[in-house]
Amino acid sequence: MDIVEIIIGVIALLMAIRIFLTRSRARKLLYLCCLSFCISALIALYVDSPMGGIVAITYFVCSTLSSNAIAYTIEQAKDIE
Amino acid sequence: MEIVEIIKVVVAGIICWLNFVLIDTYFGLPEKPGVLGAKTIGEKIRDIGGNIHGGYFMGNIVCSPDASAGTLLASIMSYLMGVEGGIIAALLVWIGNRLCADPGYAGTIGALTITAIIYLLSPIIEAKYFIAGMVLAIFTIQGFEHKYASILLGKIAKKMNRGE
Amino acid sequence: MGDIAILYLTSLIISLIVALILKLPLIPKEKPVRFSFQTSIIFPTPILALGIEAIFRNLFGNYIVLAVFAGLFGALLSKYSDKLFGEP
């Protein structure tokens, strides 16, 4: 147990609970972005080899693509209604 | 010894905060929403009482990997591989930026500057502390309190002549 | 240390020469520069060449031929990125 991992873990736990409790749809995306920063850092600190860095980069870019699509759909759904 | 490590994390966090906020503001993130999803997040932030330009800043961070992602990924790769890792991270961040329909100036320049800073500061603060510092810095903007963070970002944008 | 610097310099110079042959502009023509999608000699070409050279050096080893190919690939990727990723 390292002090660096403990700090990142506490922030990730807080974000997971706040995603579950917030009512607004757009603010959940902000918390989800912060959570994926935390998980990407934890992956790199856990695996500790260059392959772990590749996994972290791939995961982060793909999760950004996914939240981009969700935000675009919220705007489109507001337009239709 | 724990006190020394916590002080190192906080100092690294302040350096990362200044790096990515200044670069993102200079390349015009608060000025206009780059993609359609950033617009709805900015209007939502304005509805709860924040600043619209700070809201556009937050929405652009969510919708495409900008200097914040460049800072985090370059510090990860330079913790694992040294200086060359930072250059590889800059290349991959550029590809991710173009996939999200963004020009990609902010991400690559942020990655290169944080690589240079880590290389210069490596005898004092190791690259491991910069990872935790970056997570702490993104927590103060995206996770802690949206209203006051957007007002602060709006003031910085007004001072640097980007947006109103 | 000296060998690695020579490899990186080779890929950088080759990429600049190939970009000049392919008629890329020196800086983007649209103003303001920070919103334009047009690729130019200054912005993406050197970064792409250095990144591909770093990947090649870590995977295959220190060869001068690979540095030349890295510069060539970087310039080609920078020239045809609009066709690869789609027009914005």
Next chain:
Amino acid sequence: MEVLPLISGICCILGGIGVILHTNPINKIIMFALLEVGMIGLIVSSYYLDIAIISSLCEPICTIILLLGYLKYITTIKKKKKYGRDLPVLSK
């Protein structure tokens, strides 16, 4: 006691409960994204790195397919309502 498996497990449990409890479809999809975050973390924590890369590449594709289905659903409901308002002419 490692940090990554603990956080990933908590994310999986919260996401699974949230998919059941929320009623809005967009909220369900966001909770599904939270569950995928935990799933990738659990895969990485047992060192199956190739499977982690493949599943994180496939995650945005399945999210986009779900969202396309949701947009199609909304459009169909809107059209049916307009058509239904015209229908009473027939029933008179």
